Amino acid sequence: xxxxxxxxxxxxxxxxxxxxxxxxxxxxxxxxxxxxxxxxxxxxxxxxxxxxxxxxxxxxxxxxxxxxxxxxxxxxxxxxxxxxxxxxxxxxxxxxxxxxxxxxxxxxxxxxxxxxxxxxxxxxxxxxxxxxxxxxxxxxxxxxxxxxxxxxxxxx
Numbered sequence: 001x002x003x004x005x006x007x008x009x010x011x012x013x014x015x016x017x018x019x020x021x022x023x024x025x026x027x028x029x030x031x032x033x034x035x036x037x038x039x040x041x042x043x044x045x046x047x048x049x050x051x052x053x054x055x056x057x058x059x060x061x062x063x064x065x066x067x068x069x070x071x072x073x074x075x076x077x078x079x080x081x082x083x084x085x086x087x088x089x090x091x092x093x094x095x096x097x098x099x100x101x102x103x104x105x106x107x108x109x110x111x112x113x114x115x116x117x118x119x120x121x122x123x124x125x126x127x128x129x130x131x132x133x134x135x136x137x138x139x140x141x142x143x144x145x146x147x148x149x150x151x152x153x154x155x156x
Contacts, residue, residue, distance in 0.1 A: 031066070031073070032080035033059050038092035039083060040126050042103045050136045053126060061129040062122070072121065079118035 040053035040062075053059070066073040083091035086102045094102075109116035130136050 029077050029081055031063055031076045032084060032090065033063060034092040035080040035083050035090055036062065036076065038099060039103065039122065042096075042099050043123055043126055044130050050138065053130055056130065056133045056135060058126055058129050062125050065125065065129070075114065075118060075121065078114055079122070082114055082118070
């Protein structure tokens with residue numbers, strides 16, 4: 001089974017919560033890609049070693065992936081819509097400090113409801129897609145193979 005298939009299965013199972021199902025049964029709009037990109041940049045910002053998530057187009061990867069999991073696509077639409085109600089204007093227009101405050105609150109939110117579930121699942125998929133890009137790890141001193149010289153004996 002591929003990693004992608006495992007991720008799809010895990011997401012589908014995670015979205016089976018009755019509270020999420022009730023919320024996603026409402027009319028679902030479109031995923032706001034700009035808001036999703038800004039949200040991912042709070043989770044995976046640029047630093048001296050790697051670019052921000054939006055620089056690598058992680059929001060587009062997630063939106064494309066969500067086409068395979070309709071419930072996840074609905075959660076993304078509802079979640080980005082909710083994010084756009086957290087300040088004066090869409091989430092992607094808020095200051096970085098305000099965006100960070102919202103995301104920090106979501107981190108501790110009840111996972112039975114959209115903000116907490118959105119945080120959990122978008123973080124999971126965002127990290128998965130982000131580190132699949134060579135540019136995300138290019139600044140790290142990594143060997144191409146996990147143990148190119150073999151495994152050291154346990155007594156060392």
